[in-house]
Amino acid sequence: MKKFLYPILVVALVLTCLTACGEKKGNNFNQATNGAETTPTTEPKKGSDLYHDCGGEVVLCDYSKLTKPAEYPGVSDEELEKEYLSQIAEALADYPNYVRDESRDGTEIKEGDVVNIDYVGKLDGEAFAGGSDEEFDLEIGSGTFIEDFENGLIGKTVGTTVDVDCKFPDDYHSEDLAGKAVTFTITINYVGQKKDEADDEYIRRLSRGTYQSGEDYKKELRSMMEESAKKEYEDNLYEEVLKDMIENSEFKTILDEDVAFYENDMKSYYESYSAYYGMDVKEFVTEVGFSSYDAFLAKCHDDAVQYVKEYMVLEAIAAKEGITVTPEIFNERVEGYMASASMTDKEAFIEEYSNEYLNYCILNDLALELLVENAKKN
Secondary structure, three states, rough: OOOOOHHHHHHHHHHHHHHOOOOOOOOOOOOOOOOOOEEEEOOOOOOOOOOOOOOEEEEOOOHHHHOOOOOOOOHHHHHHHHHHHHHHHHHHHHOEEEEEEHHHOOOOOOOEEEEEEEEEEOOOEEEEEEEEEEEEEEEEOOOOOOOOHHHHHOEEEOOOOEEEEEEOOOOOOOOOOOOOOEEEEEEEEEEEEEEOOOOHHHHHHOOOOOOOOHHHHHHHHHHHHHHHHHHHHHHHHHHHHHHHHHHOOEEEOOOOHHHHHHHHHHHHHHHHHHHOOOOOOHHHHHHHHOHHHHHHHHHHHHHHHHHHHHHHHHHHHHHHHHOOOOOHHHHHHHHHHHHOOOOHHHHHHHHHHOOOOHHHHHHHHHHHHHHHHHHHHO
């Protein structure tokens, strides 16, 4: 979840999620407007470049009556089959299925043949790293391997094991092998004939023996899909409960300076990325999915208003419930934030984002978790 570490995560997501930010799936929830209570939030102040404490006044709905969406029903056989066939189609496009052409057993290899081979490369009599493989499909003349390797197989007999002397090009990417003479011991298993469907043998070879059949892989695929679906459900649960809370609370005042802070913050990210790519920001935003610069500005404003509402609601809940961030909670949550941002240096992380801002994020997360726990009980 870690919803409120916004500036950290938006940097990583800006190029892949720009057109989707702020768009959330809708669910029908029970109304929860009884027991409303007026809760003023603190006066606006900016504690750092990241931290902004929103002002304004909000009337919280009775969040003890919030409800959660229905549980995800699981992955159906139809969904599994559709995903399986989609993945197999992609695999076949990238790695065609070549089955043994028995009519070519004992014949000579010619250019254009796809041969299935095992090979071991040796430099000065010792196998070298990256120079060995098994059951590899190689099209002769494709340039997949160095020229000496492929040419050395032409005229050789299918079903035999041969030694092919090769010399790596002087400009080869590996300095350890560039210009070096090596010998490959190659077993020519068979000449392949392309098959437009995946059989169990194809699954076994493609997975390097991890799965012995299509059914084996389907079991693992179902498990992966279930895990992904549960995570998506949990992510949506937090978003939808907060959305319901906001829709059923009353915002007496929303301060323009609060909206401007988040609006300018989002615009600055796009401006920095457009500068990085040497583009004008107006051109950049259309390249990443916005219909126009005005549409981009409108999206920034709408999202900023939503962020302010979220923070106002969660700050008010935290104050009402007396939620505090202990040192133990702080350390645990910071480690979670670091994992989400793929960072490992805790001291540098805290220095960059400040104790103040991180405490602010954690407090909001704790308030949101309280909302979700209430919803799960109903």
